[in-house]
Amino acid sequence: MRADAKKNRDHLLAVAGSAVAERGADVSLRDIARRAEVGLATLLRHFPTREALLDALLRTSFDELTARAGAFEESEPPADALVTWVRECVAWTTEYRGVTVLMAAAIEDPESALHASCVTLRAAGARLLTRAQDAGAARRDLDGDDLFALIAMLAWLGDQPALAPRAPRLFDVVAGALLTGAETAPAAVREGRRD
Amino acid sequence: MRADAKKNRDHLLAVAGSAVAERGADVSLRDIARRAEVGLATLLRHFPTREALLDALLRTSFDELTARAGAFEESEPPADALVTWVRECVAWTTEYRGVTVLMAAAIEDPESALHASCVTLRAAGARLLTRAQDAGAARRDLDGDDLFALIAMLAWLGDQPALAPRAPRLFDVVAGALLTGAETAPAAVREGRRD
């Protein structure tokens, strides 16, 4: 890569970082280009889609999260490891408003630039989950996909300004349900189940 | 209202109904106008914002849901009434993709045309919740706002194509947690709580 190109790329990433942090993941790409004093075409060549830009931007955070999962796996009791990691995932997304819905779309779209990161994250969560299940600390009727959806759901809650105040409480409710191992739902729930 | 205006309005509502049903709540308004063989300006005068259009479109569904809540309150045991109603709310939103995020924004924005409907819905849920709590069937550390957020969260899950398959299972998990009355969360959850 030519030196000027690299300079532009790095500068764009830095500018995009603050833009996303303060405006959310759906900032206008033109805005980012303007702030970086660069043409829109330049931004789009370095990062052909919004997903590609976000992937480059969030990759280190992703790696940190999966690394944390590995660390917890060795240092924490199964239940704590799982719950704390989920909490960190949810907390992390609050720094980047709007990224949750993109990740939810990317997990099943191999074309998305965010796909790989999402899959890795899901795998890290799945390991923590099965570990907790093997220890008898988590209910066994959930798998990695369920955990991913659960995290996404709680993260989305924190993304909505009107609902965010309720997010911590609902986190506790959901995390508690994840752990109690109450695989037999109360009658009222079982009754109307349609699976 | 003039006769031709009413005819246009009704026609627009009908067209918008099918358009939203098949394309989701973020259809292009121009598309709706085109399908109705009407100028965009006409659509926008009848319904000045997308929210206004959706409100007119969903009002009857809203009313039905609140009526159902009232009916359940008198005919069903508290726990069943609550869970079944929540299930119906979540199921309803799957018919109108994308409406959940608009409702989440509207519940705290008195300017939104959807505000009133959301508030009514929340009140209906709150009644069912306190009834279940008084019967000792639901945990007492949640209120109407929490329930609204909980419903929105599950509804959003069903809106995401990649996560929707996990929605029924997570519904059971969350609904179970709502009922068990396990207000004392497991140690692993309590530990990291930051409230």
Added chain:
DNA sequence: AGTTCAAGTGGACCACTGATCCGAATATAT
């Protein structure tokens, strides 16, 4: 140092979005 040419750039453009304006068309009341 000068030449060459691939790599990088960004202004102009496209189709699209929601929104607004205003002259033309029209339904209703007289």
Added chain:
DNA sequence: ATATATTCGGATCAGTGGTCCACTTGAACT
């Protein structure tokens, strides 16, 4: 039949993501 208040919709605007291509520029090789 006329008058008028209402309704209509094409033209237009600023915004979006995205593509194209004439131009500039970095760096490698003589």
